[in-house]
Every structure is written in C-alpha cells, then in structure tokens.
Amino acid sequence: MPLRNGCPFCGFPDKEVVFYEDSLCLGIVSKAPLNKYHGLIVPKEHYTDSQRVPDEILVHLYLVSKKVAQAIAKACNPDGITMVHDDGLNKTVEHFTIHIIPRFRGDKIGGFYLREEDPGLQARATYATRIRECLG
Numbered sequence: 001m002p003l004r005n006g007c008p009f010c011g012f013p014d015k016e017v018v019f020y021e022d023s024l025c026l027g028i029v030s031k032a033p034l035n036k037y038h039g040l041i042v043p044k045e046h047y048t049d050s051q052r053v054p055d056e057i058l059v060h061l062y063l064v065s066k067k068v069a070q071a072i073a074k075a076c077n078p079d080g081i082t083m084v085h086d087d088g089l090n091k092t093v094e095h096f097t098i099h100i101i102p103r104f105r106g107d108k109i110g111g112f113y114l115r116e117e118d119p120g121l122q123a124r125a126t127y128a129t130r131i132r133e134c135l136g
C-alpha cells in the first residue's frame, strides 16, 4: 500500500506489531497506548471517519474488534475493555481507527468518563427530539 499524504496507517511498515491481518484491515499494537495491550483496528483503505466507511466494511471492522477484544482479555486479564472510535475531535491520525483498550481498576483513563450534570428531563427530551429530526 502506498503511503497516502504521510498517513502512518496507509502502508503500515511495522509488521512486528501487527497481530491480525485480513483483506480489509490490520490489527496493530498502539504506538501511543492508554494502557498496555492497547490494540487498534485500522481499515487498509484510507477513510477519515466512520461516516465515510462503507457499511459492510464498518461491520467487518467491529466484528474483528470483538474477536480481538476477546484475545486481548485473554492476553492480559483486564478488569474490562473500552472499545471506541473518534470522528473529528480527539483524532491524532486522519485514518479511521477502532481502539480496543484493556481497562484495569485504578488506571489513569478514568477521566475519559467525566460526565456533565444531568441536564434534566426537559433538556434530554429536547435533545431526543432534535436527534429524531436529524435521523429523518
């Protein structure tokens, strides 16, 4: 695969950190991990965010992620696993990536779950109405 606009995941070179590969995606160990065994599932094609990933490929990536999460759980016996992807904000690489992050009690990722106060039923109902409108 050719390196596309300097993207580190197009033509990924570090084969020794690849733990999974098929015709559509790679599984690699993160270079910027939130915990040990932090895995990434990246499509071989360059997509910037989930809305641009064709449905059948997105489903495949999440099915692979499910299988990999089971393997990571077996590999490091975590207390839990967080599986996420970011579109827009928080991205450090403009290549769609699913993160599979083993979680351990007392780890430093807790801030990820800092929540806002409950906005109240009325505000939540307003958000629900707006999302329904946007769903069409």
Ligand SMILES: [Zn+2]
Pocket: 004, 007, 008, 009, 010, 045, 046, 047, 094, 095
């Ligand atoms: Zn790329």
